[in-house]
Amino acid sequence: MAAETTEQIDLSAAMILAPATPADWLVVAPVAIPILTGAVLMMIRHQTRLHGALAVTGLTVTFICNVLLLMRVLGEGPQVMTMGRWLPPFGITFAADTLGASLALVASLAALIGALYATVDIGAVGRRYGFYPFMMLMMAGVGGSFLTGDIFNLYVWFEVFLISSFGLLVLGSEKRQLDGATKYAILNLIGTTLFLATVAMLYGAFGTLNMADIARKADGLRDAAPLTTLAVLFLFAFGMKAAAFPVNFWLPASYHTPRIVTAALFGGILTKVGVYGLLRVLVMLFPPERELLSGVIAWAAAATMVVGIMGALAQTDLRRVLGFVVISSVGIMLAGLALGTPGGLAGTIFYAFHSMIVLTALYLLAGVVNGLGGGYSLRTLSGIYTSHPAMTVFALLMMLAAAGLPPASGLWPKIMLVRASIESGLPWLAFAILATGLLTTLALGRVFILTLWRPQVDGTARVTVSPATGYLALLILSIPVLFMGLYPQPVISVAESAADGILDASTYIGTVFPEGGGQ
Amino acid sequence: MEPIFAVTVAVFFATSIYLLLSKHIIRILLGVAIFGNAVNLTIFTAGRLMREVPPIIPVDLDMPAGATANPLPQALILTAIVISFSFFAFLLVLAFRSYQELGTDDTDGMRVAEPEGEELPPLGY
DSSP states (O other): OTTTSSSOOOOTTTBOOSOOOGGGGGGTHHHHHHHHHHHHHHHTTTOGGGHHHHHHHHHHHHHHHHHHHHHHHHHHOOEEEEGGGBOTTTSOEEEEOHHHHHHHHHHHHHHHHHHHHHHHHSOHHHHHTTHHHHHHHHHHHHHHHHHBOBHHHHHHHHHHHHHHHHHHHTTTOOHHHHHHHHHHHHHHHHHHHHHHHHHHHHHHHHSOOBHHHHHHHHHHHTTTSOHHHHHHHHHHHHHHHHTOTTSOTHHHHHTTSSOHHHHHHIIIIIHHHHHHHHIIIIIIIOHHHHHHHHHHHHHHHHHHHHHHHHHHHTOOBHHHHHHHHHHHHHHHHHHHHHHOSHHHHHHHHHHHHHHHHHHHHHHHHHHHHHHHHTSSBTTTOOOHHHHOHHHHHHHHHHHHHHHTOTTSTTHHHHHHHHHHHHHTTOHHHHHHHHHHHHHHHHHHHHHHIIIIISOOOTTOOOOOOOOHHHHHHHHHHHHHHHHHHHOOHHHHHHHHHHHHHHHSTHHHHHHHSTTSOOO | OHHHHHHHHHHHHHHHHHHHTSSBHHHHHHHHHHHHHHHHHHHHHHTOOOOSOOOOOOTTOSSOSSOOOOSHHHHHHHHHHHHHHHHHHHHHHHHHHHHHHHSOOBGGGOOSSSOTTOOOOOSOO
8 A cells, every 4th residue: 555655645634643642542441451351361261260360450450441541531521542543434433531431430340349259259160161251351342332432333342242241141051041041132132233223224324333423413414314213213222221111121031040240240230331322322412302202211211210119029039129129220310311401411320320339239249148148038038137247237338329318329319310300390200219219218128127137037047158258349339339428529520521521512523523524 | 226125124124023023932033033134234225235336446546436335334244244143153052052951942931030920028027
């Protein structure tokens, strides 16, 4: 090409000529590090003894990179890197704005704690079947979904974390796992394929896949292309991934079947990627269409939160209780999407941070309780307070957080969402959020009373698995929960800046297309 | 050309959705395979169809002289085919394994993870 010909070709119209500075690599580090760690783990698949330590190290480095990236994004605005030096929209762009960078940060923290707990929960057989490589590749997919600036690339990252999650879900090949995995795999595959079909139609209408390019061209195409149809399809496809009512039935069918660490990672992280997709596409790319659909989203949100928590009230298995709590938390996040106001979206984003941490913690808590009480059934679990009083402190804190009561983190995002609902003239949505809070208190309060508070039921076996690692994991997760509950201002300002970044995409577009060029 | 493809895509989607609504896993899997191909054809058609003009720029030009075939949909479809093929392979094995373990491919009979008539949680203590 250019190197072979003697005449000088001016490439500046098509390519980025400035070399990438080391700081630019931060944008791709949260994806590159987990992929590399996963690849290394696969290569040393015979030395599974090393897997746990390597995965924890890899995720720690990812976490640190995410912290640095978020600090840079907050200081200097969105960070962009385009692959292969092609100018956007031709090269695939990675664009980290406050929304993506902050969610990637919280997800990597949840994954790090999950990996820490996996060192006791996943035995030699699980390691041999590749728990850690699957987990690292899943985190690469999650990080890629949060940071990519290209909608087809978003689809690819969805598939990356989906196929890794299949691997995690069937690890062990028990009957119930295969049953749950069949439903999870088929319904999620249909959801993402539908997402791809929507991307195809979007490409047909816009001729571009770069999200910044789509955002700036949408206004000009509104009369010519059926953008509302695209928005409805995106709502359905991402809603399916987020487990919104009425397309949530794969979640309670499968989330209680895998190892408890896997369930913690799924419940904490994966549904939020669906919520992130909804925020990114409906708020940033198609705001008028979101406005049109807001009634539908509001009803779906209210139904998701109420149906979810009603399901939790009826369950005997602790893990199935938590599966329904995951669904109801998705409903609360959809409420902010339905409102679409800065306050509502900031509430949704804050709730996503909170819910990633707290749901991971609740599943890990269930794992520790299982180790102490031998089982997950609320009929037999009992008397843990007398043997392990410290457990009660963590359990109480996490359950207060999930129910949205002080001093834990769930209080503030719910206040923001309730206030935004009332300001938008939807008092029934505010009522649904508050009623869900009450029902969550009932559902988890019953778990607390039966599992920890009540005296030991006669004839139940007492297994003693050392809860030390579980305590460490829960202690680390308690720090952000208490911090967000007692000193919420920094988190609120991050959530507000993330909401502003998607409501007014001009900064995002301006970073991807510096001179407004690249056409 | 596009209208013919649009009709073909519609037939593909209709067939796959009909199969996906079945109770039997094997039919659902066939539906998933056709669904993936319906989407691939959608991408192909969405990129606009043009025959016999490869997207090659002559040596002395910076841009193609006229309209050429669109190479991007092919790259997208290639990615999508690889992904849908690997997922289909995984699903086939998964379906076979669950048939071995559960003894049925009828989704109504697959109630191991969510058994019928489960006992309620304790109502007091």
